[in-house]
Amino acid sequence: MNIIKVVVILVVLYIVYRIVRMTGRAKVDKVKGYRVDDKPSEGEDLVQDPFCRTYVPKSQAYLREIEGRQQFFCSRECCEKYLSENK
Structure with a gap:
């Protein structure tokens, strides 16, 4: 009888664990993948560095x-x- 209680408790805990993980994952999927200061600026000009040639x-x-x-x-x-x- 004790083994059955342990098995039932473990199964219930596993189900609760899976439910919590699924609800947490849904929240993560809704989050955008960039930081606030990394948002792409609309129409901002890029300039080229004359030394390293990066924009x-x-x-x-x-x-x-x-x-x-x-x-x-x-x-x-x-x-x-x-x-x-360039001196």
Whole structure:
């Protein structure tokens, strides 16, 4: 009789576990796959870094005026490398 109680309790616990997992998974599927600050911007221009040739959104680029022209860089480090190579 004790073995039957143990088996029934284990079966009930397993069923409850599966139900909880299924409801949790449904909530995860509804969540978008990006962070708030990673949302794609509609119509934002990309600019190319003249040093490493990567494209970055204009609003996130490092801006430096060089010889009267605006240059956009992906980072301050790329800007410094560009300036040191073009002296």
